[in-house]
Amino acid sequence: MAQDYHRAKLRGKSFKGKDLADxxxxxxxxxxxxxxxxxLKGANFSHVKAGLQRRWAIVLVIFALLLSALSGLLSAIGGSLVGILLLDNNRENLYVGIVCLAVLSIFFLITIYRGVSAAFGFMALSVTCAGVAAVGWAGIVAVTWAGGTANAGAMELAQVVAVVVTGAVAIVATILGTVVIAGTVALGGYVAGLFAVAVTISSAALVSGVVAIMAARVNPIAGGVAVAIAISVILLSAYVGCLALFEDEKQSIIRDLALSMATRYGTNFQGSDLTDADFTRAKLKNANLLRTNLTRTNWFEVERLNVAAIGKCCLSNHKIRTLLVTKNLQNKNLDGWDLQGLNLRGANLVDASLIGTKLNNANLQNANLSRVNLMRSQVDNTDFRSATLTGAFIENWGITPETKLEGVQCDYIFMRVPTKDNPNPRRLPANWEETFQEGEFTEFFRPLSKVSQG
Known part of the structure; x- marks a missing residue:
């Protein structure tokens, strides 16, 4: 007998490994x-409220604010170090400062146009080169001291090593500040919305501003450089964080990190079997759906599915996710799409084009497929029960004995796709004055499907 938890308060409860089918x-x-x-096969999760308990949401927001403030401190310190290097009278220091500015500028540009992952690759290469240079100079200094010639030249080389290390620290601190602020911006948005985003950015800006003002009191020009870099970091971080929040593919690494934090203590479906489960009008913010079986799961009008951890499954495709949530595919061109195992029960597919589309194991019960183009579509084990197929085009569709056609509503069908020369090809019934009687469509195609399978 199916277990009944209707309208139950199950916050924080564990159902790990249990059999909760239906x-x-x-x-x-x-x-x-x-x-x-x-x-959880066939389980009914309609209208449930999933995600974080309130105490964990508060903890994560506080954590995001603290981390953002610390990152603002790092970026301001990095900017101050660059400013100090640029203002030093020593020629080597000036060169290192210019290189630091160049590296940071390139990092910012790559982050905007190619994403954080590509930018980190550039940063790793830059810091590695700086480290190799520092180690090389340190080796020269060590050899010089070992030879007993502790002279001014050796001391000068040691100073250059220190400057290179300072530059590397400035770059790493600034870049880490940028990335972490971007991550906390996305985290704040996933947990508590745009208000938390604004507060997170403000926290980082406040700390950066304080550090920059302190640097300005020591040296106004160095402080000015620190301010400029801090402002750039805050603006870039906010931009990248918001792109991640709104699912920009280039910033997927930020999105994934933020979601892993936001869903860590949320409702956890990881590894569960949700075949034929129903989430109609559920709220799934901060739910964990990684590595779950989502075959024919119903997502109709689910709220905040984009803020759930969904990994690389079909839901990661924004367009498919939109189709599953709205079930409005009227006039859509889905030629060649992979819609296998999806729940499109009751969907509106009127006049849609599904040429070569993979619909194997999909649920299309009660769907309206009037005048849909199913040419070369794959419909093995597809459930068309009680669907409407009037006026559909089914040229070379991959029907099999497992295709479910019981109760299909269909007045007439076209066996070929229309052309200019033949706008109404192979109509069934052939007599334009006739229509299929109730159940006649199903009985007509059942033996044909068995023959085609043979």
Whole structure:
């Protein structure tokens, strides 16, 4: 007998590894609940509220603010060090300062146009080169001292090593500040919305401003450089964090890191089997859906699915996710798409084009497929029960004995796609005055599908 948790308060409860097939969780509060490796086939999660418990949401927001402030401190310190290097009368220091500015500028540009992952690759190369240079100079100094010629030249080389290390520290501190602030901006948005984003940015800006003012009191020009770099870091971080928040592919690493934090203590479905489960109008903010079986899972009108950890499954595709949530595919061109195992029950596919589309194991019960183009589509084990197929074009569709056609509503069908010369090809029934009687479409295609399989 299916278990009944209708309208239950299940915050923080553990259902790890349990058999909950066909269980009813509708309208329940499952924030923080653990369904790891559970059997949830056919379970009803409609109208549930998933995600973080309030205390964990507060903790994560506070953590984001503290981390943002610390990152603002790092970026301001990095900017101050660059300013000091640029103002030093020593020629080597000036060169290192210019190189630091160049590296940071290139990092910022790569971050904007190619994403943080590519920018980190550039940073790693730059810091490695700086480290090799520092070690090389240190070796020269060591050899010089070993030879007993501790002279001014050796001391000068030691100073150059220190300057290179200072430059490397300035670059690393500034870059880490940039990336961490961007991550906390995304984290704040995923946990508490745009208000938390604004507060997070303000925290980083406040700390950066304080450090820059202190640097300005020591040396106004150095402080000015620190201010300029700090402002650049804050603006870039906010931009990158918001791009990650709104699913820009270039900033996916920031998005993934922020989501891993935001969903760590949220509702956990990791490793569970959600085949044929129903999440109609559920709130799934901060839920963990990594490595779950989502075959024919119903996502109709789910809220905040984009703020759940979904990994590399079909839901990671924004367009497919939108289709599953809205189920409005009217006039859409989905030629060649992979929609295998998706739940499109009751969907509106009127006049849609599905040429060569993979629909194997998909649920299209009660869907309206009037005048849809199914030429060369793959429909093995596709569930068309009670769907409407009037006026559909089914040229060379991959029907099999496992394709479910019971209860299909269809007045007429076209066996070929229309052309200019033949706008109404191979209509069935052939007589334009006739239509299929109830159940006639199903009986007509059942033997044809068995023959095609043979």
């Amino acid at each position: 269980a009813d969780f509708s309208y329940s509060d499952i924030r923080g609940a653990d369904f790891t490796d559970a059997n």
